[in-house]
Amino acid sequence: MKLELIHVGMVMTNCYILTNEETGEAALIDPGDEADRLLACCRDRRLTAILLTHGHFDHILAVPRLREASGARIYAPAAEVPLLMDSDENLSGPWQGRPVSVRADVTLQDGEEFELLGTRIRMLLTPGHTAGSCCYYLPQEGWLFSGDTLFCESYGRVDLPTAMPDAISRSVRELLALPADTRVFPGHGGGTDIAHERKCNPLAHGWKEEDVK
Ligand SMILES: [Zn+2]
Numbered sequence: 001m002k003l004e005l006i007h008v009g010m011v012m013t014n015c016y017i018l019t020n021e022e023t024g025e026a027a028l029i030d031p032g033d034e035a036d037r038l039l040a041c042c043r044d045r046r047l048t049a050i051l052l053t054h055g056h057f058d059h060i061l062a063v064p065r066l067r068e069a070s071g072a073r074i075y076a077p078a079a080e081v082p083l084l085m086d087s088d089e090n091l092s093g094p095w096q097g098r099p100v101s102v103r104a105d106v107t108l109q110d111g112e113e114f115e116l117l118g119t120r121i122r123m124l125l126t127p128g129h130t131a132g133s134c135c136y137y138l139p140q141e142g143w144l145f146s147g148d149t150l151f152c153e154s155y156g157r158v159d160l161p162t163a164m165p166d167a168i169s170r171s172v173r174e175l176l177a178l179p180a181d182t183r184v185f186p187g188h189g190g191g192t193d194i195a196h197e198r199k200c201n202p203l204a205h206g207w208k209e210e211d212v213k
């Protein structure tokens with residue numbers, strides 16, 4: 001599996017392109033803006049899926065244009081559907097003046113696994129930053145796409161619509177139970193890995209390896 005990172009939009013969201021080079025199929029994670037640039041990046045592949053970690057404007061603004069141009073199917077947590085549909089709550093209207101409603105084609109439950117690009121992907125529901133925020137875990141690759149839940153030595157803000165300030169710590173600590181060598185690809189900023197976050201994340205305080213079952 002090939003992985004590429006493109007920074008898009010005014011808040012430099014990390015949009016990831018996953019490509020199965022054998023089949024030429026590709027998937028995007030969090031295409032937050034600049035749809036035409038992303039389409040150009042994917043012009044030599046077949047864009048079949050768009051995975052959304054949550055519904056904020058800076059992760060979804062390019063979705064309508066990408067869907068129209070490619071026919072890619074949109075994957076999102078079922079718990080995030082209301083925010084994806086509501087251009088006030090997803091802040092695309094009030095903050096960007098570009099109101100967007102996104103309808104998911106595939107709605108996922110916590111822990112649900114699906115096959116994509118010849119690999120297995122597990123959706124881990126991680127409420128906190130928004131009520132339906134999630135991460136996508138690829139066990140075969142040892143990769144975690146952590147959206148705005150887990151950042152390098154940090155975590156997502158919990159003061160925006162549907163945020164659950166009491167839930168973010170539990171969500172992050174559940175992620176810390178993934179294998180130590182899991183590479184973490186967040187929605188903003190640089191990458192990290194689970195071993196580093198166990199030591200350095202502010203929400204890891206008191207986290208013990210013995211807790212991992
Ligand atoms: Zn966000």
